[in-house]
Amino acid sequence: MTTALVTRLTADDLKGLKKSLPDWDLTSGDTALERHLQFKDFRAAWAFMTEVAHYAEAVDHHPEWSNVYNRVAIHLTTHDAKGLTEKDLKLARFINGAAAEHQGDTVHASPNHS
Numbered sequence: 001m002t003t004a005l006v007t008r009l010t011a012d013d014l015k016g017l018k019k020s021l022p023d024w025d026l027t028s029g030d031t032a033l034e035r036h037l038q039f040k041d042f043r044a045a046w047a048f049m050t051e052v053a054h055y056a057e058a059v060d061h062h063p064e065w066s067n068v069y070n071r072v073a074i075h076l077t078t079h080d081a082k083g084l085t086e087k088d089l090k091l092a093r094f095i096n097g098a099a100a101e102h103q104g105d106t107v108h109a110s111p112n113h114s
């Protein structure tokens with residue numbers, strides 16, 4: 001068990017997130033990160049989710065997410081720490097890479113648009 005990883009991020013860490021993870025929003029009183037993605041179609045969204053799911057299982061850190069056809073909404077937090085930890089940042093960076101791999105299929109999405 002890597003104790004350091006379940007330590008909540010500090011206020012200074014959180015301030016740096018706008019720059020280091022510009023595609024993510026701090027939500028839920030700074031205890032979570034959210035990103036909304038839109039893909040070409042359901043197949044592309046599901047391929048992306050499959051890639052992230054395998055990674056999440058390997059590192060035992062799982063996203064809260066929902067999928068509606070070609071859209072995927074992702075909420076990251078560390079339940080054990082009741083807030084954000086380095087584990088969420090690592091998962092967010094992996095998700096960014098997986099999304100970029102499907103770049104042709106990915107466009108920015110707002111949560112309120114279908």
Ligand SMILES: C[C@H](O)[C@H](O)[C@H]1CNC2=NC(N)=NC(=O)C2=N1
Pocket residue numbers: 060061062063064077078079080081
């Ligand atoms: C027992 C298992 O290691 C824990 O429940 C893991 C599983 N995946 C997890 N995922 C997330 N997002 N937060 C956790 O605290 C967490 N804990």
